[in-house]
Amino acid sequence: MKATKHIIMAITAIGLAACTSQTGGNTQETTDFEYANERFADLQMLRYKVEGFENLTLNQKLLIYHLSEAAMYGRDILYDQNGRYNLTIRQMLENIYTNEGVDHTSDDFKAMEVYLKRVWFSNGIHHHYGSEKFVPEFSEEWLRQQIEATDALAESPYSTDEICQVIFDPTVMPKRVNLAEGVDLLKTSASNYYDGVTQKEAEDFYLAQKEKGDKEHLVMYGMNSRLVKMPDGSIVEKRWTTSGLYAPALQKIVEHIKLARPYAEDEQQQKVIDKLIEYYETGDLETFDQYSILWVENTEPLVDFVNGFIECYGDPLGLKCSWESIVNFKDLEATKRTECLSKNAQWFEDNSPVDARFKKENVKGISAKVITAAILGGDLYPSTAIGINLPNSDWVRKEHGSKSVTIGNLTDAYNKAAGNGMKQEFCLSEQEVELINKYGDTTDDLHTDLHECLGHGSGKLLPGVDGDSLKAYGSTIEEARADLFGLYYVADPKLVELGLTPNLEAYKAQYYSYMMNGLMTQLVRIQPGNNIEEAHMRNRSLIAHWCYEQGKADKVVEMVKREGKTYVKINDYEALRNLFGQLLAEIQRIKSTGDYKAAQALVETYGVKVDPELHQEILKRYKALDLAPYKGFINPRYTLVTDKEGNPTDVTIDYTEGYAEQMLRYSSEYHTLPLANN
Ligand code: ZN
Numbered sequence: 001m002k003a004t005k006h007i008i009m010a011i012t013a014i015g016l017a018a019c020t021s022q023t024g025g026n027t028q029e030t031t032d033f034e035y036a037n038e039r040f041a042d043l044q045m046l047r048y049k050v051e052g053f054e055n056l057t058l059n060q061k062l063l064i065y066h067l068s069e070a071a072m073y074g075r076d077i078l079y080d081q082n083g084r085y086n087l088t089i090r091q092m093l094e095n096i097y098t099n100e101g102v103d104h105t106s107d108d109f110k111a112m113e114v115y116l117k118r119v120w121f122s123n124g125i126h127h128h129y130g131s132e133k134f135v136p137e138f139s140e141e142w143l144r145q146q147i148e149a150t151d152a153l154a155e156s157p158y159s160t161d162e163i164c165q166v167i168f169d170p171t172v173m174p175k176r177v178n179l180a181e182g183v184d185l186l187k188t189s190a191s192n193y194y195d196g197v198t199q200k201e202a203e204d205f206y207l208a209q210k211e212k213g214d215k216e217h218l219v220m221y222g223m224n225s226r227l228v229k230m231p232d233g234s235i236v237e238k239r240w241t242t243s244g245l246y247a248p249a250l251q252k253i254v255e256h257i258k259l260a261r262p263y264a265e266d267e268q269q270q271k272v273i274d275k276l277i278e279y280y281e282t283g284d285l286e287t288f289d290q291y292s293i294l295w296v297e298n299t300e301p302l303v304d305f306v307n308g309f310i311e312c313y314g315d316p317l318g319l320k321c322s323w324e325s326i327v328n329f330k331d332l333e334a335t336k337r338t339e340c341l342s343k344n345a346q347w348f349e350d351n352s353p354v355d356a357r358f359k360k361e362n363v364k365g366i367s368a369k370v371i372t373a374a375i376l377g378g379d380l381y382p383s384t385a386i387g388i389n390l391p392n393s394d395w396v397r398k399e400h401g402s403k404s405v406t407i408g409n410l411t412d413a414y415n416k417a418a419g420n421g422m423k424q425e426f427c428l429s430e431q432e433v434e435l436i437n438k439y440g441d442t443t444d445d446l447h448t449d450l451h452e453c454l455g456h457g458s459g460k461l462l463p464g465v466d467g468d469s470l471k472a473y474g475s476t477i478e479e480a481r482a483d484l485f486g487l488y489y490v491a492d493p494k495l496v497e498l499g500l501t502p503n504l505e506a507y508k509a510q511y512y513s514y515m516m517n518g519l520m521t522q523l524v525r526i527q528p529g530n531n532i533e534e535a536h537m538r539n540r541s542l543i544a545h546w547c548y549e550q551g552k553a554d555k556v557v558e559m560v561k562r563e564g565k566t567y568v569k570i571n572d573y574e575a576l577r578n579l580f581g582q583l584l585a586e587i588q589r590i591k592s593t594g595d596y597k598a599a600q601a602l603v604e605t606y607g608v609k610v611d612p613e614l615h616q617e618i619l620k621r622y623k624a625l626d627l628a629p630y631k632g633f634i635n636p637r638y639t640l641v642t643d644k645e646g647n648p649t650d651v652t653i654d655y656t657e658g659y660a661e662q663m664l665r666y667s668s669e670y671h672t673l674p675l676a677n678n
């Protein structure tokens with residue numbers, strides 16, 4: 001019962017995003033915007049810019065405003081879903097944190113502050129990614145004193161002893177989600193989706209439901225409820241509805257979705273909203289599927305949103321969905337870019353260096369959709385996905401398709417916040433750093449667009465060739481094909497002509513960062529002693545090493561050593577482009593003819609192996625940079641502006657709120673649930 005991965009997480013371990021499979025956002029330079037904010041534990045807080053918000057119509061702004069309010073009101077739900085003590089612990093810690101009588105300078109206080117910031121980040125006391133319980137670095141004795149002195153547990157349904165045990169005893173609730181086989185996964189997971197039932201009982205319960213259900217249109221049983229064993233031994237679902245469990249939060253959400261409704265962009269979007277309200281009120285799963293169909297087919301409006309119980313990673317059985325919300329609007333600039341490429345798809349196909357036999361006579365480009373996030377809530381906040389592919393229902397996806405989007409402004413924020421650390425350490429000289437700072441974002445986005453919109457769709461198989469004939473090497477070869485298509489064309493004068501690159505120099509930024517990544521920096525994501533496994537990484541290594549070796553005699557690309565450190569040096573960018581073109585032609589030949597042997601030789605020779613000495617050097621240099629492995633976002637703050645009669649005249653956006661400030665405000669303004677929810 002493993003969940004399929006429907007979200008794309010950013011690769012945040014590497015500060016320099018050279019060619020990931022994400023479409024970037026608006027690349028206009030925003031100079032004085034502060035992307036990187038505070039850092040603590042293994043976390044780095046970022047801000048994202050809602051580019052284009054000011055240019056929206058008043059109705060669109062009001063739609064976003066009310067949907068954002070609805071997104072905030074679900075915050076408590078996730079805390080309770082993640083563990084039944086979380087709301088109490090959050091309130092207790094905030095009580096101590098904001099109490100003026102407490103000594104804010106002691107080491108215990110400072111350690112508690114970090115702990116609280118981690119609780120906010122994870123929406124609970126377990127790590128958002130690894131799901132292990134945090135180890136507090138303040139003493140239990142100190143905490144007990146503060147609880148006593150500030151009456152921090154005044155409203156708590158639990159005793160001080162119980163709370164201290166949950167925080168300090170490593171054997172109590174050690175993991176939020178336990179996936180290790182051999183034990184009862186429900187008993188060993190701290191998440192709050194089951195109460196008193198064994199794994200076997202839960203599995204049987206849902207199996208019986210499935211067997212009775214409509215096989216062709218199977219609803220997602222169990223997705224919106226807690227499964228509870230009653231005192232009489234019966235097992236019942238407590239559904240999350242406006243009259244059931246989590247009612248106070250869901251009522252608030254519905255209230256604000258209703259306020260958004262008059263500003264919906266078309267009739268279909270109003271139907272989406274009506275269906276969502278009906279679902280929140282009834283908890284009926286068929287209604288949820290109907291809502292999903294309306295939502296997936298509503299593609300016209302600029303503004304769109306997700307608000308509901310969506311992803312099931314928090315449930316070891318993969319049934320129960322955590323609450324999340326995102327409000328967004330289409331990035332018209334980025335979408336224009338992909339449309340421009342799509343329109344010219346045939347020109348790119350006709351002019352590629354590939355053998356004419358392998359070209360498509362009629363090629364159609366894909367317009368990848370890029371969106372701008374306006375607010376993040378629930379399980380998308382502060383840690384978030386950079387791409388979304390929904391709905392999750394298998395039958396709805398099969399019959400009605402899905403919406404697949406990349407969130408441009410979040411990717412952009414990751415890139416901008418990465419700063420110069422990686423570049424300063426690994427680029428050959430200031431000249432390359434400058435080149436990448438100047439053109440890196442633009443050409444990176446373009447490379448991704450070329451890869452996604454044209455690369456994967458280009459070329460054809462010869463008649464009779466089986467698409468799976470490259471077997472295990474298939475996905476590496478396919479990614480290499482799309483990447484090479486992008487690399488070859490990002491340097492083409494045609495892009496300047498189309499207004500997509502500013503000049504004939506810009507592509508060099510992409511070439512340099514691609515080669516540096518493929519030859520060196522992507523190794524930071526590989527454990528010492530391991531080879532490269534992941535298809536995208538193998539492809540980058542393959543391309544970089546093949547070009548390096550083939551151009552060696554002419555010194556097209558060199559690896560130079562300076563004070564014990566290795567650097568990539570590109571001597572001849574034009575020759576490098578020719579090499580990319582040659583390899584593209586060869587890779588397309590391999591794909592079109594299904595030449596397994598050649599695919600194997602290329603991948604095994606250039607894509608898999610790691611030079612252990614270089615690897616060690618890279619890891620050491622990376623470690624010294626001391627970058628935070630996980631990142632999350634502070635939301636912007638929206639304010640409704642009204643005239644004397646109380647009619648809305650504008651919505652303003654502000655980016656100055658601090659992390660703790662925002663969390664404390666959310667806890668007071670959007671606190672909806674009691675501390676214990678049964
Ligand atoms: Zn791809």
